[in-house]
Amino acid sequence: MTSPDDRASLLRHDRRFFDALVAADLATLDALLADDFLLVGVGDGAVATRADLLGLMAAGTLRFPAIHSYPDEAVVRRAGDVGIVVGRTGMDFTGPDGTTFTAGSRYTHVFAATPGAGWRLLSAQGTEIKPAA
Numbered sequence: 001m002t003s004p005d006d007r008a009s010l011l012r013h014d015r016r017f018f019d020a021l022v023a024a025d026l027a028t029l030d031a032l033l034a035d036d037f038l039l040v041g042v043g044d045g046a047v048a049t050r051a052d053l054l055g056l057m058a059a060g061t062l063r064f065p066a067i068h069s070y071p072d073e074a075v076v077r078r079a080g081d082v083g084i085v086v087g088r089t090g091m092d093f094t095g096p097d098g099t100t101f102t103a104g105s106r107y108t109h110v111f112a113a114t115p116g117a118g119w120r121l122l123s124a125q126g127t128e129i130k131p132a133a
Contacts, residue, residue, distance in 0.1 A: 007076045010083045013119045014069070014109055018089070021064040024057050034112060034120040042091070042105045042126035061096040083111040083119060088129070104129040 013032065020028035037050040048056075056062035067089055074087040086108050094100045105126040111119040 002076050002078045006078045006083065010076050010078070010085050010111060010119060011071045011074060013111060013121070014074070014085050014087065015071070017109070017121055017124070018064075018067040018069055021057075022067055024060070024063065026054060026058055029054060029057065031117075032121055034114075034122045037121055038123050040123075040125040042103050042107075042128050043095075043101055056096060063094040064091060065094070066090075066092045081113040083113070085109045085111070089126075 016028060017032055019025070020032065033050045033053070035050065037053070039048045039053055040046070041048065053062070068091070070088045074085055076086075077084045086106065088104070088106055090102075090104050092100070092102050105128050107124065107126045109121060110123040112122050114120050
């Protein structure tokens with residue numbers, strides 16, 4: 001069972017990631033993302049490395065005007081030095097081609113506890129929640 005402290009800590013780091021994306025805060029992203037971080041995109045399933053994400057953010061070609069999360073709904077688990085957050089978001093983002101999107105998603109974030117650096121985000125995977133027909 002995940003302790004309340006682990007849940008709170010992992011949700012804080014989860015929120016830090018979203019806030020850093022919205023603010024285009026490269027310093028926070030640099031500190032939070034593991035060296036071998038991978039992101040699987042919500043809209044197209046494309047895989048981006050840490051360098052890809054930071055490069056797109058630095059160039060301003062990938063922007064996140066708003067990300068709303070629902071931490072009360074999140075499922076948070078810890079297994080040893082790994083923390084997993086499964087949650088839900090509503091996002092507005094602008095892709096490298098200038099296309100804007102609004103999407104609801106379920107996501108899985110995988111964190112690793114690292115000595116001296118705390119929780120670092122290893123992987124982020126989003127799946128779009130399609131509106132009911």
